[in-house]
Amino acid sequence: MTLGTVCTPLYVEWLALRDKLTAPPVRTGRATGTIRDDPVLVAGVAGALTDRIAPGDLVIATEIRHAHQTTPSQTTPSQPDPSRADPSHAADLVAGELRRGGRTVPSHAAEIVAGELRRAGLTVHTGPLVTTDHVVDSADERRALAASGAIAVDTESALIAGDEGRCIVVRAMVDNPEQPLARAGMPLRGIKALASLRRAAPVLDAWAAATGDRELLLAKPRSFCAGVERAIEIVERALDRFGAPVYVRRQIVHNLHVVRDLEQRGAVFVEEVDEIPEGSVVVLAAHGVAPTVRTQAAERRLQVVDATCPLVSKVHHEVRRYAARDSTVLLIGHPDHEEVIGTTGEAAGNVIVVPGPAEAETVQVPDPARVAYAMQTTLAVEEAAETAAVLRRRFPALAGPRKDDICYATSNRQAAVREIARQADLVIVIGSQNSSNSLRLAEVAEAEGTRAVLVDDAAEVRLDWLTGATRIGISAGASAPPTLVDNLIRNLSGLGSVTVTESGAVTEDVRFSLPKEVTQQ
Numbered sequence: 001m002t003l004g005t006v007c008t009p010l011y012v013e014w015l016a017l018r019d020k021l022t023a024p025p026v027r028t029g030r031a032t033g034t035i036r037d038d039p040v041l042v043a044g045v046a047g048a049l050t051d052r053i054a055p056g057d058l059v060i061a062t063e064i065r066h067a068h069q070t071t072p073s074q075t076t077p078s079q080p081d082p083s084r085a086d087p088s089h090a091a092d093l094v095a096g097e098l099r100r101g102g103r104t105v106p107s108h109a110a111e112i113v114a115g116e117l118r119r120a121g122l123t124v125h126t127g128p129l130v131t132t133d134h135v136v137d138s139a140d141e142r143r144a145l146a147a148s149g150a151i152a153v154d155t156e157s158a159l160i161a162g163d164e165g166r167c168i169v170v171r172a173m174v175d176n177p178e179q180p181l182a183r184a185g186m187p188l189r190g191i192k193a194l195a196s197l198r199r200a201a202p203v204l205d206a207w208a209a210a211t212g213d214r215e216l217l218l219a220k221p222r223s224f225c226a227g228v229e230r231a232i233e234i235v236e237r238a239l240d241r242f243g244a245p246v247y248v249r250r251q252i253v254h255n256l257h258v259v260r261d262l263e264q265r266g267a268v269f270v271e272e273v274d275e276i277p278e279g280s281v282v283v284l285a286a287h288g289v290a291p292t293v294r295t296q297a298a299e300r301r302l303q304v305v306d307a308t309c310p311l312v313s314k315v316h317h318e319v320r321r322y323a324a325r326d327s328t329v330l331l332i333g334h335p336d337h338e339e340v341i342g343t344t345g346e347a348a349g350n351v352i353v354v355p356g357p358a359e360a361e362t363v364q365v366p367d368p369a370r371v372a373y374a375m376q377t378t379l380a381v382e383e384a385a386e387t388a389a390v391l392r393r394r395f396p397a398l399a400g401p402r403k404d405d406i407c408y409a410t411s412n413r414q415a416a417v418r419e420i421a422r423q424a425d426l427v428i429v430i431g432s433q434n435s436s437n438s439l440r441l442a443e444v445a446e447a448e449g450t451r452a453v454l455v456d457d458a459a460e461v462r463l464d465w466l467t468g469a470t471r472i473g474i475s476a477g478a479s480a481p482p483t484l485v486d487n488l489i490r491n492l493s494g495l496g497s498v499t500v501t502e503s504g505a506v507t508e509d510v511r512f513s514l515p516k517e518v519t520q521q
Contacts, residue, residue, distance in 0.1 A: 004039030004166075004211035004495070006204050009156040013044040016194040020201035023208065028160055037162035039211040039496055041113075041204060045193045046129070046154040046171035047136060049146040051178045053125050056192040058200060059152040060114040061129035061169035066103040066158035067145075103158060108165035108494025109207075111487070115459035116203045117170070122196060127151035129169055131158035137181045146177075165494050168207065172196040206463035212470065213496045216489060217424055219416035219475035220504030223482040225409030227309030228253045230512045231286035232262070234307040237518035238283055239266050242303075247276045248283045249293065250338060252307060253479040254435035256456050273297045281305065287338040288312040290345020305517045311407045312339055315374050316346050318401055322372040323347030327399065328365040330354050332387050333376030337436055340376050356383060360390035371395045375405035378437040378478075380444060381414050408510065409478045410437050414444045416504035420473035421448035423503075426465060429454045430484045431477030438477025445473065457484050458491040466495065 007026040008014040018024045025043065046059065053059065110126055117124045130150040136142060145153055152171055161167035172193035175181045179189065224232075231252050238246045244266025251259050251269060259269060267283075273296045276282055281303045284293070288308040297304050308316075322329045328350055333340040335353045344351045354360050354373075365371050373391055375384055384406055392398050421427050427445035431438025431454055438454055445452035450473070455461055466472075472492065476485050492498055 004041060004208045006041045006043055006208060007160060008043055009160075010044055012194065013197065016197050017043060017201055017204070020198055021208075022205050028156070037164045037166060039166045039168075039494075040160060040162070041168040041170060041207055042157045042160055043170045043197060043200070043204060044154070044156070044172070045174045045190065045197070046152050047142075047181070048152050048173040048176035049142050049150055051176050053151060053173055053176055054123075055173050055175060055179060055189040056196050057123045057125060057173050058117060058196055059129060059169075059171045059173060060110050060117070060124055060126045061107050061152070061157065061171070062110045062126050063104055063106045063128045064158050064161045064167060064169060065128055065130040065148075065150060067130050067132050105158070105161050105163055105167065106165045107161075107168055108490050109168055109492070110494070111458045112461050112463065112491045112494075113168050113170070113203065113207055115461070116206060116463050117200055119462075120199070120203055122199060125151060129154065129157060129171065131155060135181070137175075139177060139180070142177050164497075165490075166496070168494070170197075170200060170204065172200075203463070206467075207495075210463040210466040211495045214469070214492060214498050215471045216492060216498050216500045217420040217471065217473045218485070218500060218502045219413065219420050219473065220502045221409070221412050221416060221506055221508050222474075223430075223476040223478070223480050223485060225407070225478035226508070226510040226512050227286055227311060227407070227409070228479050230514065231307040231309065232258060234305060234514060234518055235262050235267055235283050236265070237514065238281060238305050241518055242281045246281050246283060247302075248285065249273055249289065250285045250287070251434075252283065252285050254287075254432050254438075255477075255479040255481070256432050257481055257484060258479065273300060273302060276300065276302060278302070283307050285338070286312070288316060288342035290342050292345060293342075303517070306515055309377070309407075310512050311377050311405075312343070315343055315377065315405050318372075318374050318405070319343055319346045319351065322374070322399065323350040325370065326350075327370045327372045328352060328367070330360075330363060330365070330371065330373040330391055330398075331376070332360075332373060332384055332391075333379060334436065337376060337378075339378065339436075343374070343376070354387060354391070357386045357390050360387045360394070363391075365395070368395050369397050371397060372399040374401065376436070377405055377407040378410050378440065379406055380440040381406055381411050409508065410440070412506045412508065413437065413441055413475065413478060416506065417441045417445050417473070417475045418448060420475070420503050421445035421450040421452070424450055424471050424473035425469040426450065427452040427473040427475065428461065428488065429475050429477065430457065430488060431480045432456055435477045435479050438480065441475055441477060458488045461488070461491070466492075
């Protein structure tokens, strides 16, 4: 395993960090010919290309561009001086130089490092950084570089970065367009930038310790299930058909990224239907709702599009059927989960929520001869089965579904994560904290004796989790987009070479039909 190297191009940067790192940084100078593919972190100062980035802020490069520009003294009539060109021409010139000079490399682990620095209390910006062959201080040239999409400029990083995406650039800003280098106050800004660099040192140390080659074990299946895909498609189609805004009661599925994406497309998420203007379109979330919510929607003359997962609807139907027989329904699930709240609402006077085996041992019913059970669809399979077994033992007349209510996607993902947990040093589950099925995946992995963490995305992965973990299992809850898994793999590949193995033989081909409200013209 090759540990990463922290390097500092300037002597003053080296002085700032030499007593703050476990291993002193390597001086590179303006290192031509030192391109490397092992993990390397370039730490130092640089200039911001936008006023929204203040002196002392950190920029973490998401990609590193090399612009083979010439200094003003080297220009010729056929090669205009970008510092004197009008901004639009300068932008065209720099864009052309970036295309021709042409070397752009990604920084794959930028999100992990940026997230760690933010948790350390530093102000961090992420985006492309461009390396030029001279110090950029003219307003026009800054504007031209900014027009190319870059947010910061230095003179060394692209000369050090290799082509494998394993270079991290951590730059503290000394100047920006409003406060250029040649303006009073530069020494104080330089001191502020170097102080930020010193504050970042523990994260640079953690990055070095976390670098190395790894094997990644991907659980199969993972990410979206058919019910989640259906719910998201319903909102998208509703937006296409009715136009924005389309209101959604609660989160359509329990995932922060899905909600943000739909918000950007025009969906408006509300807690209750009384927040929605009368006559509007409302989508009911995949977790299902109590009948009272539908009544409230009708009173407000809302056009309802139901995105309830068909497997949740099946549980609602079971509860209504048992309640019609005057049976007490023991609903195995978490009392505060939206699915359980909605299911309970189908027959509130007949439903008792039973969270687990301990509660199953003590629950009392009015008539033991008239009792049935149902389940929340996203429970941990083994605990739910244990709870049901206790109820069957205590209530011999207990009725129940022919097949337990836990959905196929939950069962499949738990089985797959259990398999990879037995082989891994660490399991990373992608999913939001309010996602029941994602939480259960982490619990299943922990039950196998393997450390497991639940994160929304790569930016929440802590470097100290990765130290010493050479085999990492990866899964994602049924409400988490598969692109988040791809992005996590990319970030881990920025810390060292990775081999990726998929583990699990189940292929899911379930599809659910869409409601007529979004399919009929």
